[in-house]
Amino acid sequence: MTVPAAPDITTGQGRFATGESAAPTAVLQTPPGRGGIAVIALSGPGAMEILGTIFRPMKSHSASGEGVLRLGHVVTDGLVIDEAVVASHGQAIEINIHGGPAVAMAVMELLAGQGATVAPAPPAAPESFPSAHPSWDNPAIGWEMLQAIPLARSSLALEALSRQWSGGLSAVVAETIRRIDTGGIEPKVAADSAARLRQASAALPRMNCLLNPPEVVLAGPPNAGKSTLANKLVGRSVSIVHHTPGTTRDWVRELAILDGAAVWISDTAGLWENAQGIDAQAVTRARQRAEAADLVLILGAGDERTGTVFHAKKLLRLAAKADICPPVGEYDLAVSSVSGRGIGRLRRAVLKALNLADIDPAAPMAFTPRQASALESAAGLIERHRFEPAREILIGILR
Numbered sequence: 001m002t003v004p005a006a007p008d009i010t011t012g013q014g015r016f017a018t019g020e021s022a023a024p025t026a027v028l029q030t031p032p033g034r035g036g037i038a039v040i041a042l043s044g045p046g047a048m049e050i051l052g053t054i055f056r057p058m059k060s061h062s063a064s065g066e067g068v069l070r071l072g073h074v075v076t077d078g079l080v081i082d083e084a085v086v087a088s089h090g091q092a093i094e095i096n097i098h099g100g101p102a103v104a105m106a107v108m109e110l111l112a113g114q115g116a117t118v119a120p121a122p123p124a125a126p127e128s129f130p131s132a133h134p135s136w137d138n139p140a141i142g143w144e145m146l147q148a149i150p151l152a153r154s155s156l157a158l159e160a161l162s163r164q165w166s167g168g169l170s171a172v173v174a175e176t177i178r179r180i181d182t183g184g185i186e187p188k189v190a191a192d193s194a195a196r197l198r199q200a201s202a203a204l205p206r207m208n209c210l211l212n213p214p215e216v217v218l219a220g221p222p223n224a225g226k227s228t229l230a231n232k233l234v235g236r237s238v239s240i241v242h243h244t245p246g247t248t249r250d251w252v253r254e255l256a257i258l259d260g261a262a263v264w265i266s267d268t269a270g271l272w273e274n275a276q277g278i279d280a281q282a283v284t285r286a287r288q289r290a291e292a293a294d295l296v297l298i299l300g301a302g303d304e305r306t307g308t309v310f311h312a313k314k315l316l317r318l319a320a321k322a323d324i325c326p327p328v329g330e331y332d333l334a335v336s337s338v339s340g341r342g343i344g345r346l347r348r349a350v351l352k353a354l355n356l357a358d359i360d361p362a363a364p365m366a367f368t369p370r371q372a373s374a375l376e377s378a379a380g381l382i383e384r385h386r387f388e389p390a391r392e393i394l395i396g397i398l399r
């Protein structure tokens with residue numbers, strides 16, 4: 001059994017059923033990545049009631065009225081999600097929140113959870129978005145950022161993308177052009193500039209990992225604690241945990257956010273030998289997923305055998321249930337989903353294995369092949385002191 005899928009706020013699919021036919025509609029009106037303000041329009045019958053469940057006005061702003069601006073907080077379970085300014089015109093309510101896109105998503109999910117129908121945003125008018133950052137005149141990077149933003153599934157990915165536009169990649173390219181223009185490229189400075197451009201280019205695979213969450217598969221014998229660990233890493237119950245071996249027959253895949261970065265976690269049926277019938281099929285599927293995964297976490301508890309041998313791109317061997325089973329044999333990490341032992345280390349080991357550890361979102365990082373290859377070309381030209389053609393290429397990265 002799995003919990004219902006989280007509402008997809010871009011299509012409105014998978015929202016929770018309310019039993020009512022005419023639910024209010026929530027639309028995220030600002031394109032993601034547009035600075036620190038997002039505007040959500042909530043309208044239709046019942047909109048005010050929904051607003052009442054998520055918005056807590058400041059005491060001085062408690063009086064509502066036609067067109068009155070009210071300052072307050074968006075709250076859930078007593079926790080403040082963001083500061084907001086709310087204006088209402090009849091049943092049409094405008095919610096202005098201050099947080100970036102990730103906060104906007106959280107508020108949209110909250111509204112969906114309260115029964116609002118999430119409607120797609122109106123098509124973005126390209127001219128309405130200032131795709132060039134005022135400091136860098138970089139519309140090409142701004143456009144590529146807008147293309148990539150829908151792929152971002154974590155706040156870290158969003159931040160890394162928007163920082164390349166507002167600094168990072170744009171800044172390193174603009175700074176190199178400035179050095180060339182001021183004629184100050186001595187051999188040492190040229191080498192330094194080239195190295196910085198190459199470093200930004202070499203970051204493309206990491207950006208790809210950030211934007212396309214890698215696949216992590218949990219494998220190991222039945223009852224080793226795979227489903228419990230999957231739930232622990234994802235942060236909520238998605239897999240059934242049961243002491244009866246073989247409970248998870250098919251795989252369950254969920255997005256986990258590990259220290260800010262997104263990875264897919266697949267919980268599989270155990271990889272055990274001599275399985276019969278439907279179990280044999282489940283085992284075959286588990287093995288196929290494990291072989292295709294970017295990383296396999298193979299669990300064994302106590303002296304259990306870690307099961308069938310298979311080929312994995314990367315493997316971490318976990319001694320599971322470390323609270324009750326003293327780790328034995330060869331393993332990389334001892335973990336317990338119950339006591340929490342080793343879980344923080346496991347998160348870091350997973351990120352390290354996937355090249356996602358210690359990402360500084362502000363560091364210059366290419367996020368498209370176009371940027372990466374242009375950076376390489378420009379670096380090569382600068383190393384050979386061919387500054388004019390390098391300058392042309394650098395300008396081309398920005399616009």
Ligand SMILES: Nc1nc2c(ncn2[C@@H]2O[C@H](COP(=O)(O)OP(=O)(O)O)[C@@H](O)[C@H]2O)c(=O)[nH]1
Nearest residue numbers: 223224225226227228241242243321336337338
């Ligand atoms: N003490 C302890 N029990 C665990 C731990 N992880 C899982 N279990 C228990 O072991 C049993 C099997 O767990 P489950 O996650 O379903 O194993 P799976 O078959 O590998 O998916 C369940 O009764 C769990 O509650 C752990 O870290 N410590």
Ligand SMILES: [Mg+2]
Nearest residue numbers: 226227247248
């Ligand atoms: Mg299981």
